[in-house]
Amino acid sequence: MTRGATPRRPRAADARAATAFLLTAALIVAGCTGDGADGGGKGSAKPGTDRTCDGRIKGTSQITVWYHSPTAQGELTTLRAQVRRFNASQHDVTVNLMTLPDGDYDTEVRAAAAGGDLPDLLDFDAPKLLGYAWVGRLRPLGSCLPDALRADLLPSILQQGTYAGRLWGIGTFDSGxxxxxxxxxxxxxxxxxxxxxxxxxxxxxxxxxxxxxxxxxxxxxxxxxxxxxxxxxxxxxxxxxxxxxxxxxxxxxxxxxxxxxxxxxxxxxxxxxxxxxxxxxxxxxxxxxxxxxxxxxxxxxxxxxxxxxxxxxxxxxxxxxxxxxxxxxxxxxxxxGSWQWGVPSTSVDPDAVWRFLAFLLSPDEVVRMTDVNGAIPATRTAIERTAQFRGTGPERLYIDQLQNGTARPRPRxxxxxxxxxxxxxxxxxxxxxxxxxxxxxxxxxxxxxxxxxxxxxxxxxxx
CATH class of the missing domain: 3.40.190.10 (Periplasmic binding protein-like II)
Structure with a gap:
C-alpha cells in the first residue's frame, strides 16, 4: 500500500473466486525461485536470510494495519490505545488501524490478496498465514528481528511462524x-x-x-x-x-x-x-x-x-x-500458537512496519495486551512481569508446556x-x-x- 494512502476497506468477494485466483498464482509462483532461497531448511529463520528490512525508514510513512475484530473486545480496545501511543511517541511512522469482523475476516483477506489490495500489516491465526507465505503474498521477517529480541521470544513463537526455514509471522502472545x-x-x-x-x-x-x-x-x-x-x-x-x-x-x-x-x-x-x-x-x-x-x-x-x-x-x-x-x-x-502479524509482499516500507511491530513486542506493550486477553506473553521479559505465569504462578503450567515439549503447533x-x-x-x-x-x-x-x-x-x- 502506497505511503500516505487513505485506508480503504476491502470489498467483499466470492471466496471461491478468490481461492481460485490464489491457486493459479500459487502454481505460477511454485515454478519460480527468488533471491536467497534456502531450500526449505528447518528451524527458525536467522537474521540476514532475506532482504525485507535494511534498517532505514524511507521518509515519513503512513502504514495501514488490518485487525480481526476479536470476541474479547478488550483486545481491540488495547490495540487502539497502543496505536495511539505509538503514533504519539515518534514522527517517522503513522499507523492507520482498520478492523474487520472476525467471522468475515478470512474471506476478506483472501479477496484482498487475490486483488492485490492487502494492507501493510495484518494478523492471521498463526497456521493460516503459511498459505499466504507459500503463494508469495508475505515478506520473511528474519532480517527485521534483532538478536536480543529473538533470544527473548518464547521458542514457540518462532516455531509457529516459521515455514521453509524462514520466519513469516510473529505474535505478541501464545496460547495453551x-x-x-x-x-x-x-x-x-x-x-x-x-x-x-x-x-x-x-x-x-x-x-x-x-x-x-x-x-x-x-x-x-x-x-x-x-x-x-x-x-x-x-x-x-x-x-x-x-x-x-x-x-x-x-x-x-x-x-x-x-x-x-x-x-x-x-x-x-x-x-x-x-x-x-x-x-x-x-x-x-x-x-x-x-x-x-x-x-x-x-x-x-x-x-x-x-x-x-x-x-x-x-x-x-x-x-x-x-x-x-x-x-x-x-x-x-x-x-x-495464536494470532500472529504478517507483512504483505506489497508493503512498500517494511522497516516502517517493523518499527510498529517492535513497539508491540516491547515488554510494556506485551504485558498490556496479555493483561487484557489472559494470553501467554511472547517474551521471557514480559513473563517475568506477569504474576500469573512467572515462578509458581497459577498459570505456570502453560509456560511449562510451551518449554518442555508438551505443546505442539498445528501443522505448519x-x-x-x-x-x-x-x-x-x-x-x-x-x-x-x-x-x-x-x-x-x-x-x-x-x-x-x-x-x-x-x-x-x-x-x-x-x-
Missing amino acids: LGLYVRPSVLKKAGIRVPEGTADAWTADEFTGILGKLREEGYEAPLDLGLRYSTPGAEWNTYGFAPAVWSAGGDLIDAKNHRTADGYLNGADSVRALTILQKWVESGLVDPGGDDKAFAAGRSPISWSGHWRWREYAKAFPGDMTIVPLPDFGDGTVTGM TPAYGAVTDAFSRAFAKIVLDRAPVRPTLDRAVAAIDKDLADHQYYPPTGR
Missing part, C-alpha cells in the same frame, strides 16, 4: 490448553490431582474419573466447549488435535506433509476420537447449550484454554487449578486451511452426530489428499 478442575470436588471423590505433565491422568483413568464424578451428582462432569464445535470451526482442531497427537496419531504426515492417509485415519487417531465420542455418547459431556457449564458449577472439569482463567478463578476463588490434558497413550500433548504447511477444515468437519460429525469414526476420517483424508494433489503437494516456491 489444559483441564480446569475444582480440587475440592476431586478430593471429596477420592480423585488425585496431577501436579504436572509428568503425572497427567491417562485417558482410561480420566474415563473412570468422569464416572466417579457422575456418582457424586454431576450428571455431565466434563465441559468440552461443544457450543463452539460447529463444522469447520477452528476450536475443533485447536482443541482436540492434541488428543490425536497424544494417542500417537496425526492430522497429516508431519515430516513431508504429502498425505494424511495412515495418519489421520490411522489406528491411533481412530482410538483417540473413539474415546471422545464415547464420552459424549455416555452423557459425560455437557451438551454445550451455553458456555457456563464450569462457571455455573454443572461440570467440575473444563477442557479449555488460557482465556478462561479469570472467569473460572472468579467463579471459584481458591478452588480452581489447571492440570494437563489426558494422556491418550503417547504422553499428554497440548496446543499452542500451506495446506493447513484444507487440513483444519477437513478435520474440524470430521470431528463435528464424529462427536456431535455420532458418525462412525474410521469412515468419517477416511473421507477427511480424501479431502486433504485431494487438496495436496491439486496444489502439486505445495512445492517450495523459493521465496
Whole structure:
C-alpha cells in the first residue's frame, strides 16, 4: 500500500473466486525461485536470510494495519490505545488501524490478496498465514528481528511462524490448553490431582474419573466447549488435535506433509476420537447449550484454554487449578500458537512496519495486551512481569508446556486451511452426530489428499 494512502476497506468477494485466483498464482509462483532461497531448511529463520528490512525508514510513512475484530473486545480496545501511543511517541511512522469482523475476516483477506489490495500489516491465526507465505503474498521477517529480541521470544513463537526455514509471522502472545478442575470436588471423590505433565491422568483413568464424578451428582462432569464445535470451526482442531497427537496419531504426515492417509485415519487417531465420542455418547459431556457449564458449577472439569482463567478463578476463588490434558497413550500433548502479524509482499516500507511491530513486542506493550486477553506473553521479559505465569504462578503450567515439549503447533504447511477444515468437519460429525469414526476420517483424508494433489503437494516456491 502506497505511503500516505487513505485506508480503504476491502470489498467483499466470492471466496471461491478468490481461492481460485490464489491457486493459479500459487502454481505460477511454485515454478519460480527468488533471491536467497534456502531450500526449505528447518528451524527458525536467522537474521540476514532475506532482504525485507535494511534498517532505514524511507521518509515519513503512513502504514495501514488490518485487525480481526476479536470476541474479547478488550483486545481491540488495547490495540487502539497502543496505536495511539505509538503514533504519539515518534514522527517517522503513522499507523492507520482498520478492523474487520472476525467471522468475515478470512474471506476478506483472501479477496484482498487475490486483488492485490492487502494492507501493510495484518494478523492471521498463526497456521493460516503459511498459505499466504507459500503463494508469495508475505515478506520473511528474519532480517527485521534483532538478536536480543529473538533470544527473548518464547521458542514457540518462532516455531509457529516459521515455514521453509524462514520466519513469516510473529505474535505478541501464545496460547495453551489444559483441564480446569475444582480440587475440592476431586478430593471429596477420592480423585488425585496431577501436579504436572509428568503425572497427567491417562485417558482410561480420566474415563473412570468422569464416572466417579457422575456418582457424586454431576450428571455431565466434563465441559468440552461443544457450543463452539460447529463444522469447520477452528476450536475443533485447536482443541482436540492434541488428543490425536497424544494417542500417537496425526492430522497429516508431519515430516513431508504429502498425505494424511495412515495418519489421520490411522489406528491411533481412530482410538483417540473413539474415546471422545464415547464420552459424549455416555452423557459425560455437557451438551454445550451455553458456555457456563464450569462457571455455573454443572461440570467440575473444563477442557479449555488460557482465556478462561479469570472467569473460572472468579467463579471459584481458591478452588480452581489447571492440570494437563489426558494422556491418550503417547504422553499428554497440548496446543499452542495464536494470532500472529504478517507483512504483505506489497508493503512498500517494511522497516516502517517493523518499527510498529517492535513497539508491540516491547515488554510494556506485551504485558498490556496479555493483561487484557489472559494470553501467554511472547517474551521471557514480559513473563517475568506477569504474576500469573512467572515462578509458581497459577498459570505456570502453560509456560511449562510451551518449554518442555508438551505443546505442539498445528501443522505448519500451506495446506493447513484444507487440513483444519477437513478435520474440524470430521470431528463435528464424529462427536456431535455420532458418525462412525474410521469412515468419517477416511473421507477427511480424501479431502486433504485431494487438496495436496491439486496444489502439486505445495512445492517450495523459493521465496
